[in-house]
Amino acid sequence: MSRRFAVAERTTAAAEGDVVVLLIGMRINRFWAVHHWLPVLLSMPRMLRELGRQPERGLLGHVLLTASPRTYCVVQYWESKEKLHAYAHAPDTFHHTAWTFINRKERSGKVRGHVGLWHETYVVPQGSYESIYADMPAFGLAAAHGRTPLERRGRRAKDRFAYRPEKEAPPARADGA
Helix, strand or coil: CCCCCCCCCEECCCCCCEEEEEEEEEEECCCCCCHHHHHHHHHHHHHHHHHHHHHHHHEEEEEEEEEECEEEEEEEEECCCHHHHHHHHCCCCHHHHHHHHHHHHHHCCCCCCEEEEEEEEEEEECCCCCCEEECCCCCCCCHCCCCCEEECCCHHHHHHHHCCCCCCCCCCCCCCC
């Protein structure tokens, strides 16, 4: 259902259960120190390409944003906090290589404040998020989890917050209990 063109309808994200959102970014503190901040700026697209080639790692989607000429951010949507944590600590990833390099520079006293790094992670429980997309292509949460017609979740925000997927009945136990 991922379309890159606007659709003349109102939709909402088809996410069910908890939603894991990672906000990660950088700030260029000294523009003249290109040799310090450019490698950091270029590392995020490399990590996103790596994750795109390995969907089993758990990245569902992302949005690249800029807040100013010096501040850049990526909003990432993950299958679970466990998969996010596993990627962050996996020794076979570019993320591991990048953090090893940054930590080595920091320990040797070679970090001079030319570039700032930050991240925030949120696990948003079901019932604590809602969305609406009017005449939009799939974007953000809807691009990561798919989208559904607004009427299926409710036309009002309070209805979408209250939405709970229908749960299947648990399978009958073989012992008759």
